[in-house]
Amino acid sequence: MSADLPDHIDPWRAVKNGLAFDGVLSLEALPRLKAVVIPDDGEYVTRVDYRVVFERDVEGRPVVHGLVRSRLRLPCQRCLSDVRIDVESPLRLVLVRTDEAAAALDADFDPLVVSDDSIQPIDLIEDELLLAIPPFPRHALGGCGFPDASEDANFLASDRGLASGADGADDSVDSGGPPNPFAILETLRREK
Ligand SMILES: [Zn+2]
Structure with a gap:
């Protein structure tokens, strides 16, 4: 069983200890995401599932990896009514201490520059979700008016x-x- 996600964590220590977190977040914990989705109401409550693991990869690099997944309710860009969009994004970041180290990484890896031994893991989850939102969310053709008929x-x-x-x-x-x-x-x- 994994522990609750802390507000702040020392990622270097977390890698050393091989910490893993998984759980569910609500929109209340994710204010930047909350600002772009349709607010929760009696009909729909947004849940964000996450898994975040701190460890060394096979090449010994300190990494944060995992997965974030949600079904977000967004305004359809065709009819402006609600459309529910499934988003799922892998998390894969290599921890580095300086911008120079970040620049030296292979293009395959996204760096996470940590200069003061503290990160907010919820920010990583929120960043991934925001990046996973399609630029023009909309229903499938003919699907406007049906909240679950998103375009695949x-x-x-x-x-x-x-x-x-x-x-x-x-x-x-x-x-x-x-x-x-x-x-x-x-x-x-x-x-x-
Ligand atoms: Zn629509």
Whole structure:
């Protein structure tokens, strides 16, 4: 069993002791996230699951790794009503003491510069979640009005492929046939 996540922790000592934390956080603990999601109400309560492990990796580097996961309620960029978006982000940071050491790391690793032997682990979790939020959260096409019908990655990929493969948004509208939904989507995107 792991302990509760402390407000502050000495990450070097935590690595030495191989500390691991997992649990659940509410929006109240994450004010920067709270500022960008739709507030909790009687219908929906946001929960953030996390796992944070301090240890040395196989090459002996002190690392903080783990996973953060949540289902966030955001305003749909198409209809502005709620859309629930699943976010999951791996945490993988290498602890360093100086900016110079950070610059020397392989590009594969994100550095966490710790100069005063203290970090706030909740900040790491909140940073990962904020980075994991898609820039244009929205329902799947036709899914507006249904809170759980979020657009998944596959749908997004095919959507983009079709839109870029079309001859052009204006042609399909001028042809007299029914408007091409992807052309309409492109128009909506341009208006943002
Ligand atoms: Zn929508």
